[in-house]
Amino acid sequence: xxxxxxxxxxxxxxxxxxxxxxxxxxxxxxxxxxxxxxxxxxxxxxxxxxxxxxxxxxxxxxxxxxxxxxxxxxxxxxxxxxxxxxxxxxxxxxxxxxxxxxxxxxxxxxxxxxxxxxxxxxxxxxxxxxxxxxxxxxxxxxxxxxxxxxxxxxxxxxxxxxxxxxxxxxxxxxxxxxxxxxxxxxxxxxxxxxxxxxxxxxxxxxxxxxxxxxxxxxxxxxxxxxxxxxxxxxxxxxxxxxxxxxxxxxxxxxxxxxxxx
Numbered sequence: 043x044x045x046x047x048x049x050x051x052x053x054x055x056x057x058x059x060x061x062x063x064x065x066x067x068x069x070x071x072x073x074x075x076x077x078x079x080x081x082x083x084x085x086x087x088x089x090x091x092x093x094x095x096x097x098x099x100x101x102x103x104x105x106x107x108x109x110x111x112x113x114x115x116x117x118x119x120x121x122x123x124x125x126x127x128x129x130x131x132x133x134x135x136x137x138x139x140x141x142x143x144x145x146x147x148x149x150x151x152x153x154x155x156x157x158x159x160x161x162x163x164x165x166x167x168x169x170x171x172x173x174x175x176x177x178x179x180x181x182x183x184x185x186x187x188x189x190x191x192x193x194x195x196x197x198x199x200x201x202x203x204x205x206x207x208x209x210x211x212x213x214x215x216x217x218x219x220x221x222x223x224x225x226x227x228x229x230x231x232x233x234x235x236x237x238x239x240x241x242x243x244x245x246x247x248x249x250x251x252x253x254x255x256x257x258x259x260x261x262x263x264x265x266x267x268x269x270x271x272x273x274x275x276x277x278x279x280x281x282x283x284x285x286x287x288x289x290x291x292x293x294x295x296x297x298x299x300x301x302x303x
Contacts, residue, residue, distance in 0.1 A: 043191045049226040051219060055207060062205060064194045066240025067122050073183040073270040078176045081184055085164055086133060088118045090185035091176070094135055095155065097162035102169060103151040105139035110169040111151055114138050114181060115265065117238065123191040125239055127288060131157040134293050136281065140175045144274065146298060152281065154293035183270040194240035197233035201251035203241055237264045243278055246301040250282065259284050262296050277302025
C-alpha cells in the first residue's frame with residue numbers, strides 16, 4: 043500500500059491528516075468488448091454486469107412486477123486484498139430492475155452468498171436475458187475488475203470526515219488559497235472512483251448526514267461515473283451498511299443510494 047504524499051499547502055496539518063487516512067480497496071474496472079449476453083468471465087468472478095453466480099437453491103432475484111433483475115455488480119471477496127472489518131470470502135451482488143432502476147427503494151436487490159454456498163452448482167433456473175434488458179441501466183459494458191489496497195484521504199461531502207484547518211472548515215480554508223494551491227488541495231481530497239470501503243464521493247450530499255441511525259454506516263461499495271458507466275448526470279452509486287450488519291456478515295442488509303449533478 044503506497045504512502046500518500048501530503049502536498050506543501052497542507053504540510054502544517056500533516057500529522058492530523060495522516061490520522062484521518064483510511065485504508066480501502068481501489069477497483070480498476072476494464073470494459074470488455076463482448077455482447078452483454080455473452081459474458082466471458084467466470085461465474086464467481088468479480089465483475090460489473092455479466093452473468094451472476096446463482097447457487098442451487100437460491101431464487102433468482104425478481105423485481106416487484108415479477109420480472110428478472112439484472113446483475114449490476116458482483117464482488118468476490120476472496121479476490122480482494124485483506125481490508126479490516128470486511129469479509130475475506132463470499133460474494134456480494136447488486137441487482138437492478140431492468141426498468142426504473144433509479145426509483146429507489148424497491149428497484150434494487152442486494153444478495154450475499156456465503157462461502158459455504160460457493161461449492162454448490164450453478165442453478166438451472168437462471169433466466170436468459172436479452173440485450174434489451176440492459177438498455178436502461180447505468181452500466182453499458184461488462185467490466186473485468188482488478189483490486190488494489192490504497193489509502194483514502196478524505197472528502198468534503200463525506201459526513202464522517204471533518205477537519206480543523208487552523209480554525210477554518212474545509213471550504214473556508216480553501217477560499218484562502220491561490221488557484222495553484224487549490225489544485226493541490228483538491229487533488230489530495232479526492233474520493234472519486236470505484237472502491238470498497240473508504241470515504242464517499244457525492245455530487246449532492248451524504249445521505250448518512252440526515253439520519254442519526256445511519257451516521258456511522260460504512261461504505262461497502264462505490265460505483266463512480268466512468269467511460270462506460272453513468273449514474274444519471276455524472277452521478278455516483280453507493281452501498282452502505284451498518285457496522286453491526288457488516289461485522290455479522292449480513293451484507294444483504296446493506297442499502298443502495300445514488301445521486302447526480
